[in-house]
Amino acid sequence: MKILQEYAGALTNFEVLDFLRSRGAGKDPTRLIAGIAPSEYKVYDYLEQTAASTQTRDIAIEFVQKCKEYNLAKAEILNILNIRPSCEAALYPIIEDWDIRFSVEEGKEEEELGLLKTICQVLPPPPSVMESGEGIGVEEEDNPDEQQKKAVE
Amino acid sequence: MVTLIVCFLLDLNYEMPRTCSIVCQVEIATLDQREMFCLSEIEHTLRLPPHLLNLPLAEAIKGELEGLFLDKVIAKLGLCISLYDIRSIDGGFIFPGDGASTYTVRFRLLMFRPFLGEVISARLKESSSTGLRLSLGFFDDIYIPRALLPSPSHDEPDPEDKNQVRWIWEFNEQNYPIDGMDEIRFRVHSIQYPSLPLEQDDGSKPFAPMLITGSLDADGLGPIAWWV
Numbered sequence: 001m002k003i004l005q006e007y008a009g010a011l012t013n014f015e016v017l018d019f020l021r022s023r024g025a026g027k028d029p030t031r032l033i034a035g036i037a038p039s040e041y042k043v044y045d046y047l048e049q050t051a052a053s054t055q056t057r058d059i060a061i062e063f064v065q066k067c068k069e070y071n072l073a074k075a076e077i078l079n080i081l082n083i084r085p086s087c088e089a090a091l092y093p094i095i096e097d098w099d100i101r102f103s104v105e106e107g108k109e110e111e112e113l114g115l116l117k118t119i120c121q122v123l124p125p126p127p128s129v130m131e132s133g134e135g136i137g138v139e140e141e142d143n144p145d146e147q148q149k150k151a152v153e
Numbered sequence: 154m155v156t157l158i159v160c161f162l163l164d165l166n167y168e169m170p171r172t173c174s175i176v177c178q179v180e181i182a183t184l185d186q187r188e189m190f191c192l193s194e195i196e197h198t199l200r201l202p203p204h205l206l207n208l209p210l211a212e213a214i215k216g217e218l219e220g221l222f223l224d225k226v227i228a229k230l231g232l233c234i235s236l237y238d239i240r241s242i243d244g245g246f247i248f249p250g251d252g253a254s255t256y257t258v259r260f261r262l263l264m265f266r267p268f269l270g271e272v273i274s275a276r277l278k279e280s281s282s283t284g285l286r287l288s289l290g291f292f293d294d295i296y297i298p299r300a301l302l303p304s305p306s307h308d309e310p311d312p313e314d315k316n317q318v319r320w321i322w323e324f325n326e327q328n329y330p331i332d333g334m335d336e337i338r339f340r341v342h343s344i345q346y347p348s349l350p351l352e353q354d355d356g357s358k359p360f361a362p363m364l365i366t367g368s369l370d371a372d373g374l375g376p377i378a379w380w381v
Contacts, residue, residue: 002196006230008261010188016263019237039224042291043234043265049336050274075268078188083272083338085373089380092372093272093340 013052013082014060020044051084051126063122070115084123088116189271192237192261193230197221198244203252214242214258222262226362228346231266232292265292267341267365272374274336280317287337287367294361297339301368303375322375335376339367 011019024034025044036044047053060081067077072095079094197218205213215236222233240259247254267273275287275295284302287295303322322329331337345364353360369375 001198003193003230004196004259005194008192008194011190011192011263012188013190016190016234019263020235037219037223039291040235046290075188079272082189083274087380089373090338090377093338093374 010078012060012078013047013050014055017044017047017052018057020047049127050082051123052082053127054124055081059122059124063118066118066122067115070118080119081123084119084126085116086120086125091116189265189267189273190234191231191264191266193227193264194240194259194261195222196257196259199256199258200251200253201256210242211239214239214256218258218260226346227264228362230262231264231344232363233262234265234291235263237261237263267344269341269343271341272338273341273367274338274377277331277333277337280320280331280333282318285320285331285337287339292363292365294363295339295365295367297367297369301342301366301370303370322379329375329379331376335378337369337376338374339369340371340374342366342368 020036020040020043023036025036025041028034028036031038031041063081064077067080072080076095080091083090083094085091085094199214199217199221201213201217205216208216218236218239223235224233226232238261240261242256242258244256245254273289275289277285278288278293279286282299284299285297286293287297289295302320303324320331322331343366345366346362347360347364349362350360373380
C-alpha cells in the first residue's frame with residue numbers, strides 16, 4: 001500500500017452526509033439492502049444529530065459569501081459550518097486571536113455580533129434545537145455571562 | 154455506477170460566481186489546518202480472488218477495498234470511514250501459480266482525522282476519577298484527562314452509579330456538573346497512534362490504535378447547557 005497524497009482535500013460535515021445520502025443511507029429502514037457498511041451507518045447517525053443535517057449546498061455557498069467581509073480563515077469558516085455556534089461563548093474556541101481581531105476596539109464589537117447574526121440567519125439550527133422549539137436569543141442572554149467568562153481569564 | 158465527485162474546497166482569493174458549483178482548487182501549501190473529515194489518495198496492489206470474477210470489475214474491487222480498509226485506522230492518516238472513489242485500475246496480471254488476478258488500484262478514502270485545536274461535539278461515555286471518556290458513535294477513544302478539565306473542578310461519587318464519578322466545575326461560586334445528558338464540546342489536544350503492544354494482560358483496556366486527547370479548558374467548551 002502506498003500513500004500517494006496524505007491530504008487530498010477537506011470535506012465539511014454536510015458534504016460527508018451528502019455523500020452517504022447519495023449512496024442511499026437515509027432511504028433504507030432495514031439498513032441491509034443499500035450497500036453501506038454498519039460502520040458507515042454509525043457516521044451517518046452521528047452526522048444526522050449535528051447541525052450539518054439541516055444544511056444544503058446553497059446555504060453553504062451563501063454563508064461563505066457573507067463571511068467574506070469578516071476576514072475569517074478558511075478553517076474557521078469550515079468549523080463554523082460544522083458546529084453552528086449560536087452564542088458568543090461558542091465562537092471563542094473556534095476563532096483564533098479573538099481579542100485582537102474582535103474585541104479590542106469598540107467598533108469591532110459590532111462586527112462580532114454581526115457575524116453571529118449572519119450565522120443565525122443563514123444557517124439552519126441543528127435538529128435538537130428545532131425539536132424543542134427554543135428561540136435563538138443570542139445577544140441579551142450572553143452579555144452578562146460573557147463578562148464573567150472574561151473575568152476568569 | 155457514477156459516484157459524485159464534488160468537494161467543497163475554498164479559495165479566499167477567488168470570487169465565486171453565483172452559478173458555479175462548489176468545486177474550486179485549494180492551495181495546500183497555505184492550508185495549515187485541516188478538517189475533521191478529509192480525503193487521502195492511496196495506491197494499493199490488490200489480489201482479486203477468483204470467486205469474484207462474475208461481478209463487474211469496479212464492484213468487485215470496491216468490495217475488496219472496503220473489506221480491507223473500512224473502519225480501520227491507518228497510522229498518521231486516521232480512521233477510514235468510507236471509500237470515496239476509485240481513480241484508476243491498472244494491471245489485471247495473473248502471476249504464475251496463482252488463480253487470481255492482481256490489480257494496481259488508485260483510490261481515495263474518506264478519513265476521519267481531526268486537526269489539533271478543532272472543536273468537536275461528542276457524548277459522554279464514561280466518567281472516572283482520572284477523567285472523562287467521550288464517544289462519537291463511530292469512534293470511542295476520546296479521553297479528557299483530569300488536568301485538561303476546566304479548573305477548578307472536583308469530582309464526587311455519582312449518586313446513580315457506584316462505579317462512576319461525576320465531575321463538577323466550580324465557577325463564580327456556582328456548580329456546573331458534567332452529566333451525560335448533553336453533547337459536550339471539546340477541543341482536540343493531541344492525537345496519538347500507539348504501536349501494537351506485544352503482550353496484553355487480560356482485563357486491561359482493549360488496544361486503541363488511535364487515541365484522541367481532548368481539553369475542556371476554554372470558554373465555550375464543555376456541555377452545551379453550560380453556555381446557552
